[in-house]
Amino acid sequence: MNDQQKKPKIVFVTVGTTLFDHLIEEISSPPFLSLLLEGDFTQLIVQYGKGKTPLFAPSSQEKGSYIDPKTKGKSLDWEIYKFKPSLHADMTKADLIISHAGAGSIMEGLASCHERNKILDNNERNSLLKKLIVVINDELMDNHQIELAEALASRNYLMMMNNPIELQDKEAFSRIVNFVPKDYKGGNLSTFGSLLNSFMGFKD
Numbered sequence: 001m002n003d004q005q006k007k008p009k010i011v012f013v014t015v016g017t018t019l020f021d022h023l024i025e026e027i028s029s030p031p032f033l034s035l036l037l038e039g040d041f042t043q044l045i046v047q048y049g050k051g052k053t054p055l056f057a058p059s060s061q062e063k064g065s066y067i068d069p070k071t072k073g074k075s076l077d078w079e080i081y082k083f084k085p086s087l088h089a090d091m092t093k094a095d096l097i098i099s100h101a102g103a104g105s106i107m108e109g110l111a112s113c114h115e116r117n118k119i120l121d122n123n124e125r126n127s128l129l130k131k132l133i134v135v136i137n138d139e140l141m142d143n144h145q146i147e148l149a150e151a152l153a154s155r156n157y158l159m160m161m162n163n164p165i166e167l168q169d170k171e172a173f174s175r176i177v178n179f180v181p182k183d184y185k186g187g188n189l190s191t192f193g194s195l196l197n198s199f200m201g202f203k204d
Contacts, residue, residue, distance in 0.1 A: 015051065057078065
């Protein structure tokens, strides 16, 4: 148990190539950061794309630590960047992925969750289960993104939030912690294509 507690517990936030400042603002807020610390998360990695730098990060820094006095001095290490050639490494090491609703990011996030969760035994599942939270960017007004996220959430592959401000809510965060996703067979392009065809009303 002590060894388990010492392992990093990582949240990865991604906005892909979009502009989603509202999400970055909410995950930068003290209430959200406090919830992460209360949930024993140790690191926050943020890919913020074209938008504003996260509020907790000085403009000249890409790494640092956030200390919250409400949690008796617990610290949360953070790392931020605009873009990388690939998000695969950060997706892989994350315990919780919070993403915009782009199809590519959703597919990669679900595949990453599958790779972790397929190897867990029953004793590990409660503490190590990896999950994807998709947050809708209502400023884009992209119905296809909303429909895709809704279709996957209705199948219990991911949890969907309609507004980033929900991330600050303690009850909503508790639902994230207790969410048990259905396993999506990540990496199977035909499975994802079938889901897309299904919710768009196309025949396979």
